Amino acid sequence: MNAALSAGRLGAILAKEFVQMRRDRITFAMMLVVPIVQLLLFGFAINNDPKGLPAAILALGQDRYTRAVVSALEVSGYYRFERRPESAAEAESLMARGAISFLVTIPSDFGTRVERADAPRILVEADATDPAASSGAVASLQTVANRALLRAQGLQAATKEQDEGSLSFVVHRRYNPEGITQYNIVPGLLGVILQMTMVMMTAMALTREIERGTMENLLAMPATASEIMLGKVLPYLAVGCVQVAVVLSAAKLLFGVPFLGGLALLLGSVLIFVLALVLLGYTISTVARTQLQAMQLTFFFFLPSLLLSGFMFPFAGMPGWAQSLGELFPLTHFLRVIRAIMLKGAGLDDVGREVFYLAVFVPAYAGLALMRFRSTLD
Template sequence: MNSVFSFARLGALLIKEFIQMRRDRITFAMMLGVPLIQLVLFGYAINNDPKSLPAALVATSNDPYTRAIVAALQTTGYYRFDHVAQSAAEAEFLISRGDVAFVVTIPADFARRVESGNNPQILIEADATDPAVASGAISTLGTVASQALLRAQGTQEAAAEAAKGQLDVVVHRRYNPEGISQYNIVPGLLGVILQMTMVMMTSIALTRETERGTMENLLAMPSSPLEIMMGKVLPYLAVGGVQVVVVLAAAKLLFAIPFTGSMSLLLTAVLIFVLALVLLGYTISTIARTQMQALQLTFFFFLPSIMLSGFMFPYRGMPDWAQAFGEIFPLTHFLRITRAVMLKGAELPAVAGEIGWLVVFVALFAGVALVRFRRTLD
C-alpha cells in the first residue's frame, strides 16, 4: 500500500501544482475570469431569432394602405424601417452593402389596386446570405400584411374573407434563394480558419525565441525591431496565401459556393485580413512571456470573435452593445466583405468601409507591436 500510494506524496504533488498555478498570473486569471466573462457575454449577446432588423422602404405614394402595412410590419418587431430609399437602385446598394436586411417595396399604384380589388402586390426582398436571419421575419409576413390591409379597408368579415386572397406578398430571398446554409458558413469558415492558424502561429513567434534563449543573441546582433517584426510576420503571410487558395478551391469544388464577385477584390481583402491577423499574433507574442500564455491569450481572443462576429450566430440578433463590441474583431469585417463579394457580387464602393476597418487594424496592431517590442532585456 505504502509503496504504491501514499497520501503524503499525493499531497506534495498537489501542493506543488497549486503553487505553480498561482504563480502563473495570466493562467490563473484565465481560469477564473474567462468562464465568467464568456458566460455573461455570450448569454446576453446571442439570440437566434433576431428582431428589429434594419429595413428600407421604397414607397412612392403616401396613402393609408401603405402606412397601414408599414405600421403592421414594424409592430411585428422584426422590421425596423430606418432607411427610406428614393429609388430601387438606392435600395439595391443598401442591401448589397448589408446596411439593411430587407427592402420592402410598395408600388405607386398600390392604393388604386387595393380599392379596385385588382391584385395589389408588395415586394419584400430579404438578404438571405444568412438564411437564419430572415426566416422569422418572412414567416410572419403574409398574414400580418393581409390583416393590416383589411383593417385599413374597414371591410366586414365576410368581405375580408373574399379580399384576403387578393393581397399578393412577393418574397425574394436574395443571394441565396434556396436558403442553403453552406453559402453562409463556408465563406465565413475561410475567415475563421485563417484566424485560427495565423494568430496562433505568430503568437508564439517571440516567446519561442525567448524560451529557447535565442532572443538574447538576436537582440545582441544588429537587427531592428521593424526587421524582426517583418521577418516573423511575412513568412506566415505566405502561409496564409496558400491557405486561402486551398479554402477557396474547396469552397468552389466541394460546396459549389457561387462566386459572383470580383476575385481580385476578394484576394485584396483577404491579404489585408491575413496581414492584420499575423500582426495581431505578433502583438500577442510581445505581451505573453511563455508559449503557453501566448496560446491562452489567442484562445481568449478567439472564442468571442467567433461568437460575436456573425460567424456562428446572426450579428443582427445581438443587442446593440454586443454589436458594437463585435466591431473590434477583424473577423466581423472580413465576414461582411467575403459574404458581400462572394455571394452578392459587391463591388469596391460597397465594401470600401469594411476594408478600411481592416487597414486600421493592420496599422493599429503593427503600431502596438513595435511599441511593445522590447529592444532590450530590461
C-alpha cells in the same frame, strides 16, 4: 522510501502547485474569465430569431393602406425602416452594401387595388446571404400585413381564408434564392480558418525563442524591433496565402460557391486581413512568456470573435452592446467583405468602408507590438 501516504508531503506539493498557479496569472485568469465570457455571450448576445432588422421602404404611393402596412411591419418587431430610398438604384446600392436586410416596394396603385379587391401585391426583397437571419421576418409577413389591411379597411373579424386572400406578397430572396447554407458558411470559413491558424502560429513566434533559449542570440543581432517583427510575420503571411488558395479552390470546385465580384478586390481584402492577423499574433507573443500562455490568449481572443462576428449566429440579432463589441474584431468586417464580393458581386464602392476598417487594424496591431517588444529578457 516511505510508501505510505503522507499528509505533510501531500500538503507541501499542493502548496507548491497553488503558488505556481498564482504566479501564472494568465492561466489563472483564463480559468475564471473564459466561463464567464461564455455564459454572458450565449446567455445575452446570441439570438437565432433576430428582430429589428434594418429595412428600407420604397413606397410609390402615400395612401392610408400603404401607411397601415408599413406601421404593422414595424410593430411586428422584425423590421426597422430606417431608410427611404428615392429610387430603385439607390435601394439596390443599399442592399449591395449590406446596409439593409429587406427592401419593401409598394406600388403606386396599391391603395386603388385594395379598394377594388383586385389582388393587391407587395414586393419584398430579402438579403438571403444569411438564410437563417431572414427566415423569421419573411414568415411573419403575410399575417402581420393582412391584419393591418383589415384594420385600415374597417372590417371586423374575418375567416382564415379571407385573411390570407386579401393581400399577397412576392418574396424575392436575393443573392441566394435557394437558401443554400454553404454559400453563407464557406466564405465565412475562410476567415475563421485564417484567424485560427495565423494568430496561433505567430503568437508562438517569440515565445518559442524564449523557451528554446535562442532569444538572447536574436536580441544580440544588429536588428531593430521592426526588422525582427517583419522577419517573424512575413513567413506566416506566405503560409496564409497558400491557405487562401486552397480554401477558395475548394469553395469553387467542391461547393460551387459563386464568385460574382472582382478577383483583385477579393485577394486584396484577404491580404489586408491576413496581415492584420499575423500582426495580432505577434502582439500576443510580446505579452505571453510561454507557448502555453500564447495559446491561451489566442483562444481567449478567438472565442468572442467567433461568436460576435456573425459567423455562427446572425449579427443583426445581437443586442447593441454585443454588436458594438463585435465591431472591434477584424473577422466581423472581413465576413461582410468576403460575402459581399463573392455572393453579391460588390465593388470597392460597396465594401470600401469595411475594407478601410480592416486596414486600420494593421497599423494598430503593429504599433502595439512594437510598444510591447522587449529588448531584454528581464
